[in-house]
Amino acid sequence: MAVTVLAVESSCDETAVAVISGNKLLASLVSTQEVHSLWGGVVPELASRLHQRTLTSLAHEAIARAGIQLTDLDAVAATVGPGLIGALLVGASYGKGLAVGLGKQFVGVNHLEGHLWSAAVAAEELPLPALALLVSGGHTELIRINGFGEYALLGATLDDAAGEAFDKVGGLLGITYPAGEELSKLASRGNDRAFHFAVARTQTPLDFSYSGLKSAASREVEKQKQSGNDNWAADLAASFQRAVVRQLIQRVDTALTADDYKSLTLGGGVAANQLLRSELEKSAMKHNVSLRVPPLQYCTDNAAMIAWVAARKIECNQLDPLTNPANPNLSLVPEIV
Structure with missing residues (x-):
């Protein structure tokens, strides 16, 4: 029932x-x-x-x-x-x-x-095992889903989340919080090869790091403001967005190569980013897995x-006592495997 x-x-x-x-x-x-x-x-x-x-x-x-x-x-x-x-x-x-x-x-x-x-809410069945990329203002994580309630954390950000980097750099470009959507619109009018932003390397290949990229973008913004050139913001937004997404895709490709998966899924506020969605489509096709992305809402x-x-x-009869407290640091998966 x-x-x-x-x-x-x-x-x-x-x-x-x-x-x-x-x-x-x-x-x-x-x-x-x-x-x-x-x-x-x-x-x-x-x-x-x-x-x-x-x-x-x-x-x-x-x-x-x-x-x-x-x-x-x-x-x-x-x-x-x-x-x-x-x-x-x-x-x-x-x-x-x-x-x-x-x-x-x-x-x-x-x-x-x-x-x-979140993709399952729209009646999108998720073939298992699945690789999940969670990307938001507070979290950037790769998780293996073996079943409902059966998760393994493969990698996470060591510093800033991808969505936080979008908001911070968007703010430097004069975009109000939250900046992700408007930064992407600005990026659509720019040249994503105009500025070179390196993709961070981490000791563990499935971890993420965005603090260096955020700092590099901040320095470039200041440099361009002092240059007197008025036509750089769209190019910088496009180049920055490309660097953020490249790091996400590199980790996804590494994870899909290292293990067997039947599907790839995406969640979190940054999941609305159209460049990320299109690049994940390419990754799913390359690795012959199904892609499940949630509707924008x-x-x-x-x-x-x-x-x-x-x-x-x-x-699954997983009910909670009323004494179960709210926990601001609640983890989904406690350790990286």
Whole structure:
């Protein structure tokens, strides 16, 4: 029998609520806190207060759009980490309170596990074993998926995440936070070979590093500003984007060569980047694996992916006690294999 779940996502600056019944998504709503662009990044205390202000009305609207009553729910789920602790506490506390009030089960969901299965939300079956590339403002990781709940961390960033590098360099180019989408639009008008940005080498071949690239781009921006040339921003954006994506693709190719996989999947906010999506298509074809990428609306933080994971956890009888705390440093896979 299909379970009906209401899920809450509030790990950063998106307040999101979704309702799922079995594999059918009944409603998915996201409220983005655009005010953070004024400060060039997320202000944690403000994010928490805005979640608190928005969440209840968003949940009621999701229930209405799903065409059900609160009493029809079988469970309530919420993201419990990783993320901003204040923001997590708002969503997790709401989810637990609603579950207690309704006498329903509570399921805590790892935010990264949601991104890991975001393509599956759109009914994209994921042939296993799969190689997953998670790329966002806070995470850049390669993960082997052997089954639901069976993951192995192959590589991760040693410093900055790819999405963080996009935001920082975008800010240097005068693009407001979050900068990824607008930087890519600017890059589409530029020459991606105009500036040479090296791809970092790491001691472990599947790890990532973006701090050096970010610093190199920062120095080049300052150099160009002092040169008096007004026609360099698009070229620099294109060259920088190419370097970010090249590193991701190099690691993906290395992982696909080293082991047997049936599919390649992508998750996280940077998954919306069109250059990355097109380059992954080439990698999948080269290594003869299926490619599963989420629709654009499931790349950024959303509750649909949290609801999907929660429904699978219920099927596997992986429920959580109400004492399960929110954890801003929650890991999906504790060690690199």
